[in-house]
Amino acid sequence: MTSAAAPALQSSLDIRPLTPVIGAEISGIDLSRSADAATTLQITEALHRWRVLFFRSQPLTDEQFLAFGRSFGPLTPAHPISAGLSEHPEIWERAATDYRTRHVHDRSIPVARPPRDYQGWHIDITFMANPNRYSILRGVRIPAYGGDTLWSNLALAYQGLSRPVQALVDGLTAVHRTSAYDSADAGAGKASAARPGPFAAQHPLVRIHPATGEKILFFNPGVISHIVGLKERESQALIDLLAGEITRPEYTVRFRWSLDAVAMWDNQATAHAGPIDYAHFDQPRVVRRITVAGDLPLGPDGFRSRVLEGELFGVIP
Numbered sequence: 001m002t003s004a005a006a007p008a009l010q011s012s013l014d015i016r017p018l019t020p021v022i023g024a025e026i027s028g029i030d031l032s033r034s035a036d037a038a039t040t041l042q043i044t045e046a047l048h049r050w051r052v053l054f055f056r057s058q059p060l061t062d063e064q065f066l067a068f069g070r071s072f073g074p075l076t077p078a079h080p081i082s083a084g085l086s087e088h089p090e091i092w093e094r095a096a097t098d099y100r101t102r103h104v105h106d107r108s109i110p111v112a113r114p115p116r117d118y119q120g121w122h123i124d125i126t127f128m129a130n131p132n133r134y135s136i137l138r139g140v141r142i143p144a145y146g147g148d149t150l151w152s153n154l155a156l157a158y159q160g161l162s163r164p165v166q167a168l169v170d171g172l173t174a175v176h177r178t179s180a181y182d183s184a185d186a187g188a189g190k191a192s193a194a195r196p197g198p199f200a201a202q203h204p205l206v207r208i209h210p211a212t213g214e215k216i217l218f219f220n221p222g223v224i225s226h227i228v229g230l231k232e233r234e235s236q237a238l239i240d241l242l243a244g245e246i247t248r249p250e251y252t253v254r255f256r257w258s259l260d261a262v263a264m265w266d267n268q269a270t271a272h273a274g275p276i277d278y279a280h281f282d283q284p285r286v287v288r289r290i291t292v293a294g295d296l297p298l299g300p301d302g303f304r305s306r307v308l309e310g311e312l313f314g315v316i317p
């Protein structure tokens with residue numbers, strides 16, 4: 001039986017895990033076609049199971065990229081601080097040169113506090129009280145080698161802690177602030193920056209995943225200025241401890257990009273780092289990102305994230 005309707009996105013996903021704990025490559029799907037509800041649900045379930053999904057060889061137009069993202073919910077502007085593409089304000093284009101000029105070691109960027117080096121590991125946009133739910137990144141120009149991205153499973157990072165440390169972090173909150181990395185994007189050559197910031201939010205250190213109910217170590221190294229209620233050296237020691245935990249190699253997957261590859265991650269349950277080697281290669285690398293709007297994270301004790309400076313992250317209808 002045939003239909004005259006527009007061809008729907010195929011609903012039979014081929015899911016190939018890349019590690020036992022995080023990352024799966026999805027094939028048997030054409031993301032340029034509009035997604036039906038069943039397929040969107042399948043992708044969402046796979047995403048919550050594997051934390052980050054990879055789709056190879058998906059030559060999408062910007063419009064098709066946006067349509068794919070919108071099937072998972074309203075999209076945010078490209079970034080709270082830096083502007084998106086003029087014709088598509090939801091799309092944030094990143095070139096490798098941007099990363100090099102915004103390297104955390106660049107002492108020319110004025111910072112309120114000394115940078116700490118956690119090799120670029122972060123969760124997207126947690127200096128906002130409602131960071132995005134999902135991030136979707138597409139490879140536009142990909143170097144022959146270099147420019148890989150890593151993701152880490154933050155549910156596993158929580159599970160791997162001892163019970164006493166789990167009990168400690170269950171009851172803590174942290175202040176997340178715009179860093180030199182973010183603020184530099186509102187500087188020279190970025191006249192169309194959305195807002196200069198600063199932004200700050202208070203988040204639970206452990207969040208309950210809104211879909212799966214899991215406890216997630218909601219820890220964003222380099223963006224957390226301090227842990228609320230601790231003495232400064234206690235706060236810094238715990239930050240260093242947790243940074244080591246979330247970057248344990250056994251919790252991570254590393255993705256070798258290819259042209260037109262798409263990576264989609266659950267920003268509620270992962271941290272990522274990439275490109276990790278931008279200081280060492282000079283080949284062109286361009287990616288485009290869109291983000292699906294999220295809600296206010298919830299802690300195990302009922303604490304809801306709140307705005308400290310700035311406002312909530314909006315959506316583009």
Ligand SMILES: [Fe+2]
Pocket residue numbers: 122123124272
């Ligand atoms: Fe990111």
